Amino acid sequence: MDFLQAYTVRINEGLEGINLPSKPSNLYDPLRYFFTLGGKRVRPILTLLAAEKFIGTDSETDALNAALAVEIFHNFSLVHDDIMDEAPVRRGQQTVHKKWNTNIAILSGDVMLVKAYQYLNSYPAATAKKLIDVFNKTAIEVCEGQQLDMDFEKRSTVGQEEYIEMISLKTSVLLGCALQFGAIVGGADTNAQNALYGYGLNMGVGFQIQDDLLDLYGNPELVGKQVGGDIITNKNTLLMVIAKREANEEQLNTLETLLKETNNVKKIEGVLSLFKILNVEEKCRELMNLFYNKAEVHLDKVELKSDKSGLWSLTELLKSRSY
Amino acid sequence: MDFLQAYTVRINEGLEGINLPSKPSNLYDPLRYFFTLGGKRVRPILTLLAAEKFIGTDSETDALNAALAVEIFHNFSLVHDDIMDEAPVRRGQQTVHKKWNTNIAILSGDVMLVKAYQYLNSYPAATAKKLIDVFNKTAIEVCEGQQLDMDFEKRSTVGQEEYIEMISLKTSVLLGCALQFGAIVGGADTNAQNALYGYGLNMGVGFQIQDDLLDLYGNPELVGKQVGGDIITNKNTLLMVIAKREANEEQLNTLETLLKETNNVKKIEGVLSLFKILNVEEKCRELMNLFYNKAEVHLDKVELKSDKSGLWSLTELLKSRSY
Numbered sequence: 001m002d003f004l005q006a007y008t009v010r011i012n013e014g015l016e017g018i019n020l021p022s023k024p025s026n027l028y029d030p031l032r033y034f035f036t037l038g039g040k041r042v043r044p045i046l047t048l049l050a051a052e053k054f055i056g057t058d059s060e061t062d063a064l065n066a067a068l069a070v071e072i073f074h075n076f077s078l079v080h081d082d083i084m085d086e087a088p089v090r091r092g093q094q095t096v097h098k099k100w101n102t103n104i105a106i107l108s109g110d111v112m113l114v115k116a117y118q119y120l121n122s123y124p125a126a127t128a129k130k131l132i133d134v135f136n137k138t139a140i141e142v143c144e145g146q147q148l149d150m151d152f153e154k155r156s157t158v159g160q161e162e163y164i165e166m167i168s169l170k171t172s173v174l175l176g177c178a179l180q181f182g183a184i185v186g187g188a189d190t191n192a193q194n195a196l197y198g199y200g201l202n203m204g205v206g207f208q209i210q211d212d213l214l215d216l217y218g219n220p221e222l223v224g225k226q227v228g229g230d231i232i233t234n235k236n237t238l239l240m241v242i243a244k245r246e247a248n249e250e251q252l253n254t255l256e257t258l259l260k261e262t263n264n265v266k267k268i269e270g271v272l273s274l275f276k277i278l279n280v281e282e283k284c285r286e287l288m289n290l291f292y293n294k295a296e297v298h299l300d301k302v303e304l305k306s307d308k309s310g311l312w313s314l315t316e317l318l319k320s321r322s323y
Numbered sequence: 324m325d326f327l328q329a330y331t332v333r334i335n336e337g338l339e340g341i342n343l344p345s346k347p348s349n350l351y352d353p354l355r356y357f358f359t360l361g362g363k364r365v366r367p368i369l370t371l372l373a374a375e376k377f378i379g380t381d382s383e384t385d386a387l388n389a390a391l392a393v394e395i396f397h398n399f400s401l402v403h404d405d406i407m408d409e410a411p412v413r414r415g416q417q418t419v420h421k422k423w424n425t426n427i428a429i430l431s432g433d434v435m436l437v438k439a440y441q442y443l444n445s446y447p448a449a450t451a452k453k454l455i456d457v458f459n460k461t462a463i464e465v466c467e468g469q470q471l472d473m474d475f476e477k478r479s480t481v482g483q484e485e486y487i488e489m490i491s492l493k494t495s496v497l498l499g500c501a502l503q504f505g506a507i508v509g510g511a512d513t514n515a516q517n518a519l520y521g522y523g524l525n526m527g528v529g530f531q532i533q534d535d536l537l538d539l540y541g542n543p544e545l546v547g548k549q550v551g552g553d554i555i556t557n558k559n560t561l562l563m564v565i566a567k568r569e570a571n572e573e574q575l576n577t578l579e580t581l582l583k584e585t586n587n588v589k590k591i592e593g594v595l596s597l598f599k600i601l602n603v604e605e606k607c608r609e610l611m612n613l614f615y616n617k618a619e620v621h622l623d624k625v626e627l628k629s630d631k632s633g634l635w636s637l638t639e640l641l642k643s644r645s646y
Contacts (some may be wrong), residue, residue: 027470041421080433084426103407103473106429107466109402113436114462121455125448132444132455139437147350150426 007045016069027186030096030108034075037091043178046070050182050196066181068132068200071120074174076112077142079105084150130184137175145170152236163241164205172204198298206291212237213284221268234259239280292319330368337391353419353431357398365393366501370613373505373519389454389504392442397497399435400465402428407473453507461500468493475559485562487528497529521621526638529614535560536607557582561610562603568597569601615642
């Protein structure tokens with residue numbers, strides 16, 4: 001998708017152009033490091049697309065600061081989440097708390113969050129207030145999602161509804177927020193703002209479900225990581241949530257035994273075979289498509305000044321990935 | 324000071340009245356816990372005083388949300404600082420990371436920071452933009468101060484200027500911000516805003532220096548904690564910064580030996596005796612008074628709609644404490 005390339009370049013240039021003091025270096029070096037680690041920049045691209053393609057081309061430049069705020073916030077949440085998840089690697093490089101230490105990761109994450117507000121508050125007062133209202137709500141929801149995710153890790157069963165709520169809060173609301181930002185900056189009315197938000201929210205849920213599916217059913221050559229990684233680590237994915245709900249007592253016992261299996265190949269094969277009996281993949285795909293369809297219904301509602309091709313292309317790109 | 328009591332009550336009522344969801348309880352229980360731990364509420368009282376006594380009584384009610392934002396931000400910084408400092412106790416109770424765990428303390432701190440922005444963004448757009456501009460700058464400075472503090476802990480010598488810069492960033496800028504908030508909400512002009520900010524900033528530095536002094540020279544019955552606690556923990560206070568600067572080579576060696584002394588009584592006596600020879604207390608008091616005087620010069624510049632008695636009383640209260 002060549003048209004996305006230009007957006008990615010602008011976001012990366014924007015991130016590199018952020019004026020950070022040299023001192024204290026232990027506070028600002030992690031920001032410089034993390035902002036240039038790369039990443040798909042999906043969220044800020046959504047903001048630029050919503051502003052430019054949907055509302056009117058004139059607003060394109062203006063949307064950059066809102067787009068950067070979204071990406072900076074996303075980076076903040078990754079830095080803090082990586083501490084909580086004890087993740088050593090992010091985007092192929094050391095995480096901030098590994099490269100420096102936990103204290104530095106906490107504090108530089110805090111500064112990132114404030115920086116996001118600086119970019120939002122760079123707009124004229126009325127626009128800034130609207131952006132910050134949406135942002136506050138979203139930021140709190142993302143924290144709630146992360147807390148639910150941590151809570152769920154300690155539980156053996158999680159319901160489908162609460163699982164969907166968790167992924168919705170943890171990741172999808174920020175996609176909705178990113179699109180709504182573009183609409184706000186582009187001067188769209190409340191209906192269009194809400195429709196774009198709904199599109200992003202539902203796309204995000206679909207996308208996350210797809211993530212769960214791809215881990216087990218994706219093309220291993222394209223995924224670039226071990227197939228069934230979620231199974232090996234006993235992660236509560238939607239697949240597992242559905243399986244536990246659909247299983248009878250005997251199948252539940254089989255599953256419990258499999259979760260303790262130390263031979264990974266045997267473990268994955270066993271789980272795959274049980275998932276097949278329980279129609280887990282199919283049920284999961286149905287749910288994914290339900291959210292993708294909901295997303296499209298929202299997008300249909302938006303009246304545009306420009307054509308929808310940009311966002312449709314992005315949608316298709318996200319949906320069609322087999323890795 | 325009876326007049327302060329009424330302000331404290333309003334702040335505490337405001338904090339108790341914050342509408343927090345019941346779930347996820349691991350995210351919101353720490354906020355409920357920390358908001359009701361007590362505390363002197365100096366910062367939000369400054370906001371209310373600046374708005375009410377300085378600008379005009381009508382604005383008093385309106386200043387509550389800005390005051391709450393300051394206190395919530397202060398609480399956020401305490402929760403995260405306590406993790407970094409591995410502090411087990413805060414306001415006589417367990418710190419959040421001790422009572423729950425580090426992950427929960429990181430995340431609930433994050434939510435507090437966002438909550439502060441919610442209170443600021445509750446104002447009309449033009450006011451909110453001004454408040455958030457000041458707040459963003461202040462929040463970043465507080466993080467810089469905390470980082471410098473952590474950096475200094477690993478160094479054997481710290482210069483007087485950089486020490487003053489550190490305490491200024493870590494604590495004083497928030498006092499300036501609190502007062503400027505009151506001025507902004509009360510509709511004061513930029514000159515008055517800046518003068519109040521300058522008053523708070525310099526008062527804060529004086530107050531922090533006084534803290535260092537009181538630890539060693541305070542009335543032990545009133546301090547309510549061990550005299551010389553900073554000496555025992557080898558903390559780089561302003562007293563120590565001055566002593567290391569004033570000492571000749573022989574005296575520096577004596578000091579180095581004393582820092583390793585394990586008998587606390589002997590250690591404190593030795594350091595006190597060296598400080599006396601080097602006139603450390605006197606030099607420290609001079610510096611404190613310099614900042615208190617600067618603060619008063621700033622306050623003199625403010626043209627008021629109401630009388631200054633409230634803030635003067637608070638100033639005198641802060642300066643006169645012997646504990």
